[in-house]
Amino acid sequence: MNEYWNALAGGLLIGLSAAILMVANGRVAGISGIVGRLLQGVQAATGFVFVVGLISGPVIYRLFAGAWPTVTVTSSWPLLMIAGLLVGFGSRMGSGCTSGHGVVGLARLSRRSVAAVATFMIAAIATVYLQGFFP
Amino acid sequence: MSGSAFLRLGATLVSGVIFGIGLSLSGMLDPARVRGFLDVTRDWNPSLAFVLGGAVVVSALGVLVTRRMQRPLLDDAFHLPQNRVIDRRLIVGSAIFGVGWGLVGLCPGPAVASLSLGLPATMLFVVAMLAGMALHDRLPRIGARRQGEGALALRADGGRLSER
Numbered sequence: 001m002n003e004y005w006n007a008l009a010g011g012l013l014i015g016l017s018a019a020i021l022m023v024a025n026g027r028v029a030g031i032s033g034i035v036g037r038l039l040q041g042v043q044a045a046t047g048f049v050f051v052v053g054l055i056s057g058p059v060i061y062r063l064f065a066g067a068w069p070t071v072t073v074t075s076s077w078p079l080l081m082i083a084g085l086l087v088g089f090g091s092r093m094g095s096g097c098t099s100g101h102g103v104v105g106l107a108r109l110s111r112r113s114v115a116a117v118a119t120f121m122i123a124a125i126a127t128v129y130l131q132g133f134f135p
Numbered sequence: 136m137s138g139s140a141f142l143r144l145g146a147t148l149v150s151g152v153i154f155g156i157g158l159s160l161s162g163m164l165d166p167a168r169v170r171g172f173l174d175v176t177r178d179w180n181p182s183l184a185f186v187l188g189g190a191v192v193v194s195a196l197g198v199l200v201t202r203r204m205q206r207p208l209l210d211d212a213f214h215l216p217q218n219r220v221i222d223r224r225l226i227v228g229s230a231i232f233g234v235g236w237g238l239v240g241l242c243p244g245p246a247v248a249s250l251s252l253g254l255p256a257t258m259l260f261v262v263a264m265l266a267g268m269a270l271h272d273r274l275p276r277i278g279a280r281r282q283g284e285g286a287l288a289l290r291a292d293g294g295r296l297s298e299r
Contacts, residue, residue: 010161057155
């Protein structure tokens with residue numbers, strides 16, 4: 001039961017983060033966009049500061065919770081590399097990921113984001129389903 | 136640096152920190168949990184639906200607030216996407232992203248946030264992700280030819296999506 005409350009509370013905080021960025025700066029909290037632009041040197045100060053904040057999030061969480069958040073990675077290194085390439089390439093090509101299209105795009109009722117979220121959810125669910133046959 | 140530019144960076148930092156704490160609390164940082172959420176036909180763990188649900192509700196409140204504002208608090212204008220065309224790039228890119236997300240259970244936010252734990256596996260993922268982004272940004276823009284073609288792709292993709 002606790003994991004549901006934590007999921008909801010974490011989600012509310014993520015939404016608050018997106019709302020702050022939109023109301024204060026008029027910008028979308030999309031991680032792939034922020035990181036991608038940082039990589040290109042576009043809005044580098046903004047991107048750098050956001051990424052520093054994002055990385056310090058788990059550190060601050062640890063101060064309150066007393067332990068790091070759970071991160072269980074069982075994938076092989078080749079699979080991690082392939083998945084990373086696909087996530088990076090696809091999120092740039094599709095102009096967003098779970099944050100930009102999911103959290104902010106859906107909240108803005110963007111047709112593009114609704115299409116993107118439906119597409120990546122179906123693709124991700126199908127991938128996990130098919131992987132189940134190759135343990 | 137002007138005062139408002141400094142304040143904008145401050146707001147960006149606060150937003151990033153809250154995002155990172157939210158991810159940590161929510162369980163999204165754990166690829167095993169994410170894959171459990173995506174594994175709808177076997178041992179489905181639906182808890183992460185509350186992350187997106189909660190996030191979208193609060194984010195939508197933010198959107199409602201901005202609808203009543205002429206400009207954001209700390210800037211002269213909103214910088215929001217205006218493109219409304221559902222084109223092939225959007226659908227193909229999102230599908231590629233979805234396959235990568237499903238394979239390992241990491242998307243960009245949790246991958247970057249978990250760098251603070253110093254795990255070799257997530258660090259490798261982030262390096263590959265950055266390479267994928269750089270590769271995309273260096274290639275000629277695939278599929279972004281004409282607006283008319285985008286409109287055609289909208290109908291084709293819409294049909295395909297509704298069939299599933």
